[in-house]
Amino acid sequence: MIATSIIPVIINKIIEYSVLINIGAEFNIIIIDVADRAGLAMRTRIKIKILLYLEYISRFLGIVKNVLISIGLISGRVNIFVIRLVL
Numbered sequence: 001m002i003a004t005s006i007i008p009v010i011i012n013k014i015i016e017y018s019v020l021i022n023i024g025a026e027f028n029i030i031i032i033d034v035a036d037r038a039g040l041a042m043r044t045r046i047k048i049k050i051l052l053y054l055e056y057i058s059r060f061l062g063i064v065k066n067v068l069i070s071i072g073l074i075s076g077r078v079n080i081f082v083i084r085l086v087l
């Protein structure tokens with residue numbers, strides 16, 4: 001079983017946000033509001049669709065490449081797909 005938990009993460013050295021971390025995830029997703037608050041530049045020319053757990057079909061709005069993510073003393077760069085908030 002893959003471990004998940006909600007922990008504080010610092011995005012782009014700008015905002016701290018509590019996120020659900022899934023260490024078994026194949027890609028990273030962030031909602032557009034958080035991407036905007038962190039001042040992330042999003043590329044919008046991508047052609048990927050996702051099917052979420054709740055069977056809600058969403059399109060990626062874009063991708064943010066090479067984002068600095070910090071969890072405690074550990075930092076790394078990742079690519080993050082951007083979506084709208086799903087309710």
